[in-house]
Amino acid sequence: MNALTFDNHNTAMPLLQELVDGISHRIITSTIDAAKTAIQISTENSMPQSSTYKKIKKLQDVGILAVERIELDGKGKKVFYYRSKIKSMEFNLTKDQVVLQFEKNDIRISSALVRMGPTALM
Numbered sequence: 001m002n003a004l005t006f007d008n009h010n011t012a013m014p015l016l017q018e019l020v021d022g023i024s025h026r027i028i029t030s031t032i033d034a035a036k037t038a039i040q041i042s043t044e045n046s047m048p049q050s051s052t053y054k055k056i057k058k059l060q061d062v063g064i065l066a067v068e069r070i071e072l073d074g075k076g077k078k079v080f081y082y083r084s085k086i087k088s089m090e091f092n093l094t095k096d097q098v099v100l101q102f103e104k105n106d107i108r109i110s111s112a113l114v115r116m117g118p119t120a121l122m
Contacts, residue, residue, distance in 0.1 A: 023047060026041075026047065027056065028065070028084045035069060037080065037081055038080070065082050085104065086103065
């Protein structure tokens, strides 16, 4: 299994709290199989766009969601496609620790995004 494990309480608890949030959970499950735009995620899950964008940012910050590709729309505006970096998660809670284990999702960052470099995400 291609997995990541977090057993440090200070790292595991914030990740777990973010994952059990209803909006975060819907965004993650919505983007496991295919990359989607924020508008697609919002529409598919009947969520306000503002809440969707805020949660996407948080999920990116904690390393759960990534930009898989960027396309240009008809007006030349960048459209970001987000994909979950995790396929599944297991956690074990004991008196002394919280252990999170993630199965990595097989995401492929487009070569165009790699060529554009880190400023492409701004």
